[in-house]
Amino acid sequence: MTTLTHIPGSDIDGSLKGAGVRAGADSGNPLLRTLPVDPGNSAQTGIWECQPGGWPVVDRQDTEVCYILSGRATLTDDETGQTSEISTGSFVVLPVGWSGRWDVTETVRKVYVIY
16 A cells, blocks of 8 residues: 655654764764655655764765755765765765765755665
8 A cells, every 4th residue: 555654844853863873973973863754665765864973985885865955064975086065955866886975064954765
């Protein structure tokens, strides 16, 4: 059975749950809060929030597509050295095999799909 999932905007803050410190963090104290939504298929979807801090990403095993709702971060691509400043309204695709770095400078909140 396929069902609609709807979370009113006014409920999102209260629905985010603490998820500890971001694994692999090497700077700051990037505490996470998440609201996973299980649509009943192989993709992971939800809302993710992270306080300032940084961590490397080595050889992603999946693709992530996300839309930044609030906050600021710098993404650095290991292969090219290119940095991308992301903030409210940014649309980001991190493909399988991507290696780089996240440095959150202002608490980031995003909507994500990982597949």
